[in-house]
Amino acid sequence: MNSSPSTPAPRSARHAFRNAVRGVLDQDEKMKDVAPTSSHTARRSAAPYSKRVANPDAMQVERPSGARTNGSLSSRIGSSRLSVTGRVARVGDPRVIAASSSRMPAHEMWREFVKSRYNPQARFLDLSRISEDAIVKKHRLIAPGQPGSTGKEAPTIFKLAGQLKPEPLTISLANNGLTSSMPLATLQHYLPGIRNLSLENNELKTWKDIDAFSSRKGRLLKLRELILIGNPLREVEYQHGRGERYTSEIARRFPSLEILDGNTIAKITFDAPSTSKAEAAAAAALPEARSFPVGVNPGVVPPEVQSLVGEFLTRFFNYFDTSRASLAPIYAPEATFSFSANTTIPQRARVMGLHATLPNQRKLDFAKWLQAGSRNLSRVGGRLEAAMEALHMGTAQIGEVLAAMPATRHDLGKPSDFVVDACTVMGAPAPGGVLLMISVHGQFTEVEVEGVRSFDRSFVLAPSTEGSPAQQAGWPVVILSDQLVVRHFSSPDAWTPGPLKVQFEPTNAPPPPTQIPQQLPVAQPVAVPVDAILASLPEHQRVLVMEVSARTGLVTQYAGQCLEGNGWDLGRALANFEQVKAQLPREAFAR
Structure with missing residues (x-):
């Protein structure tokens, strides 16, 4: 009785993938069919070659008497059953050739696919949307990284790509639904000269998902351009205001990278053109400045509005911290409000180590500020519609946005933490023909995590009219315009009077x-x-x-x-x- 021992299931998908890749690398010189039609067919076709028989004449392959001899080759192979009764068929036997060539080897099917996708003039191999390709569908192949794949598909494709002449320099793997970079683990082995790689619109979610081709072992040493647009990894980083960190981390993993997602990354170099002797002499003759010619002065508020400005700011920030709904009456019906979240750490704050030394700064996150409707024009770009949507107009819209912002606490008991400038504009088209402009720089605590942020805020005020909601609520002025910038904390030393x-x-x-x-x-x-x-x-x-x-x-x-x-x-x-x-x-x- 013949028995076939069952193969134990791999411990994990990663273990199975590594075994598959190891098999391809170990047997580079001899590619085999990676997708037999059935386990029975695989055993049947492998049997004559997998074991040595001491006596070749001791076995004989016979065809059942009822087997058909006409019809297609595939139907004949499918309907026949080989029985072992004596002598093994000799090499070159037509019956063996018919059985072994019943189906094109998988690597030949993939070769057909790879050749159809290659542009030798541009040295560009388009491997996007593999599952949708007509050749892949015709041969019922499974694309790399898809359910049912064996892990050998990608190494096979890359090996065949490495045999193309001239060798590809650009590869696109866009829109393949890749959830990890494990299929790319052998890309460096077979195509070490790749310069440009697109992984656009896949499903790479974490930094771990790109380790297979960005680690020291699998790193593409000559990679010049990489596209990760449309992957959750990139999009989430930008949504949370971590675009600079994303760029820095990718650049760290690929030192040769020059372009990321279409944006140029400067190379690490401090080389500069040499300075001529004349330029050096002229520079040496210049006096060495140590402080800015104009020093820092205290805030300026005209005496006639000092009381008004102080009362307005004290009451406004108190309501902003405790009851933002109470601010509704002070905004004029035609008022506008916008705010911008600046996620870049100022250089001086970085030097002073404020982000790392203050106790709760690392807990801060700009996500809620961005989601509340930030109007950072550097992010909006030239999209007029997006810029207008982030400009909130009218009491109702402004109230909704204020309510969506994180809770804050302004410590007005420390005047040194704030600086205020104000001026009046006469002859303005406003009640009484006068406007009051107020600019405030300061800091507040984000209540949820007790982290400190800096802010800049500008108000344009006008006198409230008789019987208006503002006057009924006890406000002598109404807000026509309110602009707010929220940023990383920087020391109030910036406005401390003295030399700069x-x-x-x-x-x-x-x-x-x-x-x-x-x-x-x-x-x-x-x-x-x-x-x-x-x-x-x-x-x-x-x-x-x-x-x-x-x-x-x-x-x-x-x-x-x-x-x-x-x-x-x-x-x-x-x-x-x-x-x-x-x-x-x-x-x-x-x-």
Whole structure:
């Protein structure tokens, strides 16, 4: 009695995939049919070749007497049953050839598909929408990554692609429903020279889903352009205001990448054109500025409206924090309100480490602000309809948007945390012919996580009319326009009266004398310790390194490299940094 031992189920889909790929790589020189029509057929066709028989004449293949000898080859193979009664058929026996060639090997079917999708002039291999291809449907093939696939389909396709002449440089795998990059694990093995890859409109959701072709082992070392548009991984990052982090992480995984999703990524380099002797001499002759010519002054509010401005802001922010519905009467029927969530961390805040050192900053998330109707025009782009939708008009719309924003708390008991400017505009088309414009910069606490944010807010006010909802609610003014910017926290030192530093002073040199009124507090320069690298530099270069470090957040080593590569020109070094900052590793920045 002959028995066929059952094959144990793989422990996981990943285990099965790895076994499949290992089999393809180990047997590159001999491709086999990866999709037999049935387990019985597979055993039947493999039997003459899988074992050695000591006596070839001891077995004989006989055809049942009732088997038909005419009709199609497939019908004859399907209706016949080979029985072992004695002698194995010899190599070259027509019956063996008929049985083994009953169905085109799978790799030949895939070869037909690959050739039909290749444009040798453009060196472009279009592997998009594989499941919808006529050849794939004709041969009933299963596309890589689809239910029922064995894990050998993608390696087979890539191996065949590697045999094309000339070798492909661009591959599109768009619209294939890929949920992980496991099918791409052998792409680097068979096509190491790939320059451009599109994975547009697939289902890659997490960073782990792209590990198979972005890890050190499977990384595409010559990849120049990558498209991930339409994958949940990318879209979620942008929806949560993490576009810069997304770009930086992709650039870290693919150091050779130049273009991501159609946008240029600057290469990591601090090289700059050499400076001529004349330019260097002219630059050396210029005086070295250490502070901005105009210092920071306190907020300006005309005396005649100081009381009005103070009462308005105190009452407004109190209602904004505790009962936003109570603000409805103060907005005029034709009032407009818009707000923008600026998700970029300011450079000075990054240098000071505010995001990392304050206790609850890492808990903050811009998602709720973005979902509430942010009108960040840099995100909206040129879409007029989207820009107009985010401009909220009228009491009802404004009330809905205010209610959707996260809860806040403005600590008005600390005047130093805020700066206010105001001015009046006479002859305006408003009741009484006068408008009052107020600009406020300050900070608030986001109540849910107790994290701190900075904000900028501008109001345009007009006197309330007799009998209006605003006057009935006790407001002497109405809001015609309200604009709000919410951003990462930055220190209120920005508006502390005093000199505006543009360069750090050497720690061993006293600050230059500055004529400042005695009653105004003076912003003290930040003390920066001189490390070993700084100690080895001349004084003028040391100052430049500290300045670049302060503006960019780079550690001393990278700040020095940036300046050295740009001829110690501060302007060019800062411009070069802006070009390459997305590519720099995390250790380049001060923590």
